[in-house]
Amino acid sequence: MSQSTKGKLNYRCPSCFIRDIDIDLFYDADQEEFYCLRCSFHGDENRVLQLNEQAKFRYGLINKRILSFNEDNDALEVEIYKGK
Numbered sequence: 853m854s855q856s857t858k859g860k861l862n863y864r865c866p867s868c869f870i871r872d873i874d875i876d877l878f879y880d881a882d883q884e885e886f887y888c889l890r891c892s893f894h895g896d897e898n899r900v901l902q903l904n905e906q907a908k909f910r911y912g913l914i915n916k917r918i919l920s921f922n923e924d925n926d927a928l929e930v931e932i933y934k935g936k
């Protein structure tokens with residue numbers, strides 16, 4: 853078994869992140885894939901990027917400010933947040 857190393861870039865584990873745990877993946881050069889020390893996740897770079905992109909659905913309004921919640925079943929009233 854190869855020594856655990858980080859990859860060229862640090863990727864977070866998508867499986868742990870979905871459970872609100874932020875942990876970096878390690879890279880196995882022999883298998884050419886990333887893996888997590890905490891859970892059983894492993895996958896190549898494309899898989900990691902794809903799953904991390906999917907996890908963003910939880911933060912769809914992260915750069916928006918909610919102006920009004922409106923009535924039930926009406927859309928939220930939002931504006932793009934530009935900072936202070």
Ligand SMILES: [Zn+2]
Pocket residue numbers: 865866867868869875888889890891892893
């Ligand atoms: Zn994990």
